[in-house]
Amino acid sequence: MTYTLADLDANGSSTRNALLSRILDYFGLAVQLDAERAALPTALSLGTPYPNPATSEATLDLVMPGGAFVDIDVYDILGRRVMQPVSGKLLDAGRHEITLDVSMLAPGSYFVRVRGGDAVAHSRFTLVR
Secondary structure, rough: OOOOOOOOOOOOOOHHHHHHHHHHHHHHHHHOOOOOOOOOOOEEOOOOEEOOOEEEEEEEEEOOOOOOOEEEEEEOOOOOEEEEEEEEEOOEEEEEEEEOOOOOOOOEEEEEEEEEOEEEEEEEEEEOO
């Protein structure tokens, strides 16, 4: 035996979306339309590391538009790479918080470069003791 559930309007046409919406409402589930969905990021983005100034750790807020292998490099004010905390790590699309141990660096200003796929993002932070 097979049952078919349908919701018909006055003209006899099926209103499948209306039926599904009513069922979800009955069970108290939220309905989100495609137009209401939060837009996915379209570009690699790197926020300012925090806390800034940092003392022993700095946290990066990184948003990836898609999965990619990521490299993170930290440079001193003279442009010398002083650490590479992440090398070739696969990160999925979405938001990531990455904490850097900067306790071994000298006080000063530093630049962070994140490469993910074909995209590059930069930021900077200050380290104090």
